[in-house]
Amino acid sequence: MVSSMARLAPLVTTSEWMRALPFATRLILQGDAAARTAAAAVWGVSFSQIACRALSQGSRATLWLGPEEYLLLDMSDESASVATLEHAIGNIPHALVDISHRQIAIEISGPFAERILNGGCPLDLDLSAFPIGMCTRTVLAKAEIVLWRNRADAFHVEVWRSFTGYVAGLLREIAREYYPV
Amino acid sequence: MLIIDCPYCGRRPEIEFTHGGEAHLVRPPQPAELSDQDWAAFLYMRSNTKGIYAERWRHARGCGQFFNALRDTTTDHFLSTYKSGTPRPVVNTTPSEEGHS
Ligand SMILES: [Zn+2]
Numbered sequence: 001m002v003s004s005m006a007r008l009a010p011l012v013t014t015s016e017w018m019r020a021l022p023f024a025t026r027l028i029l030q031g032d033a034a035a036r037t038a039a040a041a042v043w044g045v046s047f048s049q050i051a052c053r054a055l056s057q058g059s060r061a062t063l064w065l066g067p068e069e070y071l072l073l074d075m076s077d078e079s080a081s082v083a084t085l086e087h088a089i090g091n092i093p094h095a096l097v098d099i100s101h102r103q104i105a106i107e108i109s110g111p112f113a114e115r116i117l118n119g120g121c122p123l124d125l126d127l128s129a130f131p132i133g134m135c136t137r138t139v140l141a142k143a144e145i146v147l148w149r150n151r152a153d154a155f156h157v158e159v160w161r162s163f164t165g166y167v168a169g170l171l172r173e174i175a176r177e178y179y180p181v
Numbered sequence: 182m183l184i185i186d187c188p189y190c191g192r193r194p195e196i197e198f199t200h201g202g203e204a205h206l207v208r209p210p211q212p213a214e215l216s217d218q219d220w221a222a223f224l225y226m227r228s229n230t231k232g233i234y235a236e237r238w239r240h241a242r243g244c245g246q247f248f249n250a251l252r253d254t255t256t257d258h259f260l261s262t263y264k265s266g267t268p269r270p271v272v273n274t275t276p277s278e279e280g281h282s
Binding site: 051052065066067069122123136137138139144 | 182189190191193194196197242243244245246
């Protein structure tokens with residue numbers, strides 16, 4: 001992303017169970033298997049054939065959002081090159097959109113992570129139903145989120161930027177049951 | 182909460198889905214050749230079945246895909262979900278014990 005664009009830190013207060021993750025590169029890739037194969041060669045992470053699964057390698061990840069729609073993340077680099085991917089995919093029909101500034105990421109962790117998220121998300125988040133590596137677009141109360149379990153007790157939550165205050169505030173209220181103030 | 186079985190993602194809560202109207206409507210290939218009455222019928226007339234109804238749904242806050250479902254409009258029971266472009270399945274019309282599955 002263009003680094004001259006000033007970005008305000010998201011409205012997330014850090015606590016023992018919630019923290020904002022650093023700014024990252026986020027891309028949405030829509031296309032068929034040929035486009036994904038070409039993208040994987042330069043992104044360094046392949047794409048899950050299985051629905052609702054993420055694959056990761058170092059700071060980079062690919063998240064299945066739909067049969068032909070994937071979210072590409074680079075959590076360490078705010079300016080991973082879209083041009084390199086575009087060049088690699090070339091003339092294979094696809095859409096590659098930079099959404100780095102549309103979303104921010106929050107990590108919810110600790111022994112109550114599932115229960116805190118379930119305060120606003122109706123999915124079954126038990127480890128047997130939502131294992132490590134599972135990811136999906138879903139809802140958290142009135143906000144759309146992408147939820148990705150990357151450890152047994154930690155979830156990566158992608159939130160549309162203007163919903164950050166709402167989501168963080170709601171989770172903070174829910175968490176009072178487990179972390180009394 | 183009603184649970185709907187997305188053909189791509191599996192069983193998911195109702196609030197992730199949006200309803201898309203009656204399924205298996207085929208758009209006439211040459212609309213200009215239709216009479217106004219036939220075109221209006223394609224646009225507006227629906228069977229609005231009381232009972233088992235084939236309709237489109239979209240997993241809008243999930244995989245984003247449209248698919249079809251057979252739903253009993255009197256009980257809200259989903260009998261089957263299937264991918265768009267596949268034929269309407271034949272289902273046992275006896276109400277299932279599972280009820281609102
Ligand atoms: Zn789905």
